[in-house]
Amino acid sequence: GGLGCEPTSWSDTSVQPNRRYNYRHRATNPAGSSNYAYAPASIYTTPAAPASPYAQKTSDGSILVMWDNVAPWANSFEISDSANGTTWTVLGTSPVSEYTHNAPNQSVTHRYRVRAKTPDGKWSAYSPVSNVVQLQAPPNPPTWGSLGPAYDATGTVPTTWAHNPVDTTPQSAYEVQWRSSS
Secondary structure (H helix, E strand, C coil), X not given: CCCCCCCCCCCCCCCCCCCEECCEXXXXXXXXXXXXXECXXXXXXXXXXXXXXXXXXXXXXXXXXXEECCCCCCCEEEEEEECCCCCCEEEEEECCCEEEECCCCCCCEEEEEEEEXXXXXXXXXXXXXXXXXXXXXXXXXXXXXXXXXXXXXCCCCCCCEEEECCCXXXXXXXXXXXXCCC
16 A cells, blocks of 8 residues: 655564564565565564473482473573572583583582573573482481380390481481490
8 A cells, every 4th residue: 555655664563472483575666566575583572481390310420401482583502500599500501492400519408490592692581490419328216116015134126117218319328426425
């Protein structure tokens, strides 16, 4: 249709988040239309945050972090780690939907969050926080089993307990202390 003027700009007010847009323009006059002029690059809107982050220990002592990419145009992901869920440290980036946290601190818990980045540098919001991963940690105090009735001076006193790991590591040693009082 005729515009009645010679516009040199236009605004797209219909853009949606998590999309890629490609634009082209052409001019028309009574003699016909020009060829299209294509925008030099795609335009990306804010990507959707990654979903369902999950972390698991691996056999070599590292932690594998995985997530669902719901931003089809994302080409990079930033992974952050936290011991307490409040203070976050950026670990690095990955071009795919997983990241291996090598040599994590074994004395703290780990939880992760991820954000996506478009090719033109727009960041998503952060994902929800992953499950908590605990690497090797000292066990909780054992739970006493049964102590029998009084024993005579020449007998033995058997004791039992249940190992209470924090991190599912089996018991590898024990220490028993006793004290005699008269």
